[in-house]
Amino acid sequence: MTKIIIISLLLLFGLTTTISAQENSLKSIKTKKYNPTTNLVVWPKEFNPTKSKWYVYNEIEINAKPEIVWDILIDAKKWHTFYKGVETPVEFINDTNATTLKNGLTFKMHTMGLHLEPLMKEFVPNERMAWEIRTRNLTAYHAWVIVPTAKGCRLITPEAQNGFLTFLQKVFQPNKLLNLHEHWLEIIKLRAENNQNETK
Numbered sequence: 001m002t003k004i005i006i007i008s009l010l011l012l013f014g015l016t017t018t019i020s021a022q023e024n025s026l027k028s029i030k031t032k033k034y035n036p037t038t039n040l041v042v043w044p045k046e047f048n049p050t051k052s053k054w055y056v057y058n059e060i061e062i063n064a065k066p067e068i069v070w071d072i073l074i075d076a077k078k079w080h081t082f083y084k085g086v087e088t089p090v091e092f093i094n095d096t097n098a099t100t101l102k103n104g105l106t107f108k109m110h111t112m113g114l115h116l117e118p119l120m121k122e123f124v125p126n127e128r129m130a131w132e133i134r135t136r137n138l139t140a141y142h143a144w145v146i147v148p149t150a151k152g153c154r155l156i157t158p159e160a161q162n163g164f165l166t167f168l169q170k171v172f173q174p175n176k177l178l179n180l181h182e183h184w185l186e187i188i189k190l191r192a193e194n195n196q197n198e199t200k
Contacts, residue, residue, distance in 0.1 A: 032055060032178060054169065068199075069188060105119075144157050159177065
């Protein structure tokens with residue numbers, strides 16, 4: 001009888017561990033491989049990941065409503081206060097009266113040692129946004145997609161790049177952007193879930 005109880009407990013523990021591992025595996029994804037069958041981004045032809053020189057994809061599950069996540073995303077002037085990838089405060093260029101990101105807005109961002117001026121190219125509240133970067137040595141398209149789920153939402157952020165700086169990144173810092181984006185999603189998840197709890 002004791003043996004049966006022990007075996008049952010071991011089986012239960014093993015099953016619980018397997019379920020837990022499966023749940024954890026679903027919580028976040030990071031990869032440099034493009035999957036066209038699961039793609040949710042409307043890519044400009046120039047930045048189609050099948051032809052771009054560089055591609056990273058990050059995703060995380062968040063137990064908070066899409067609108068809570070969206071409000072954190074578009075509040076770009078606060079990014080530097082919680083995300084180490086944005087090294088100085090974001091500045092809005094062509095609309096200095098704007099308080100958050102919006103369609104057509106150009107903004108200054110200092111990241112990975114680069115001073116960039118992204119232009120917002122897509123903006124669908126609570127669903128998706130994307131910006132384009134153009135410098136002499138780098139062109140990039142960075143997208144955000146929010147997918148509602150039963151418990152909250154999935155937040156997805158892929159980026160495609162071309163240019164000489166992309167080549168240098170692939171050679172000397174092959175995982176830096178992927179890891180920075182993972183950190184960004186983790187921080188957004190933490191903030192969103194805290195905000196969700198405060199509103200209950």
